[in-house]
Amino acid sequence: MGIEIERKFLVVGEGWRGLDEGVTYRQGYLASRDGITVRVRVAGEMGYITIKGASQGISRAEYEYAIPLNDAIELLDTLCDRPLIEKTRYRIYWQDLLWEVDEFWGANQGLIVAEVELTDADQLIQLPDWIGADVSEDPRYFNVSLAQFPYREWREE
Numbered sequence: 001m002g003i004e005i006e007r008k009f010l011v012v013g014e015g016w017r018g019l020d021e022g023v024t025y026r027q028g029y030l031a032s033r034d035g036i037t038v039r040v041r042v043a044g045e046m047g048y049i050t051i052k053g054a055s056q057g058i059s060r061a062e063y064e065y066a067i068p069l070n071d072a073i074e075l076l077d078t079l080c081d082r083p084l085i086e087k088t089r090y091r092i093y094w095q096d097l098l099w100e101v102d103e104f105w106g107a108n109q110g111l112i113v114a115e116v117e118l119t120d121a122d123q124l125i126q127l128p129d130w131i132g133a134d135v136s137e138d139p140r141y142f143n144v145s146l147a148q149f150p151y152r153e154w155r156e157e
Helices: 069-078 143-148
Strands: 002-011 024-034 036-043 047-051 059-067 085-095 099-104 114-117 131-134
Touching: 024 069, 024 143, 036 069, 036 143, 047 069, 059 069, 085 143
Parallel strands: none
Antiparallel strands: 002 059, 002 114, 002 131, 024 036, 024 085, 036 047, 047 059, 085 099, 099 114
16 A cells, blocks of 8 residues: 655745746546545646545555556546646655645645654654645645635635
8 A cells, every 4th residue: 555644834935946946736526525535636748547535644545557658638627526636746856755735726826835744643844944834634725625625715915
């Protein structure tokens, strides 16, 4: 079984910009219930389908498989719930860890979060200066939640 152990943070400032060119992502959800999701994603020129289990703190089961790009596009266009998640992902290495910074577009414009995958839920990490509040256990920031309740509908001005 694949296990994802991940912390998620809001991004502050612009110190992360220019550290990676970024890749456009488009993703949607085929199913979501009781914290279990089935996601389809196009990342650049690659297609994926991902099944995620319910979160247990900052951990959850995750299975991801490459699928033909045309199949992923067709699933996104015809079967996934709306709105789709649209974002640019920047992959930034800092202090021997890979940080994935997601700058959202469309219905979630204005939201920027950073995720870091860990080897252990208790792993100590140093935070870059562009990292803000820890939102790892705030379900509003889960991508599946952003597809159901976009950031523009609840963000604080």
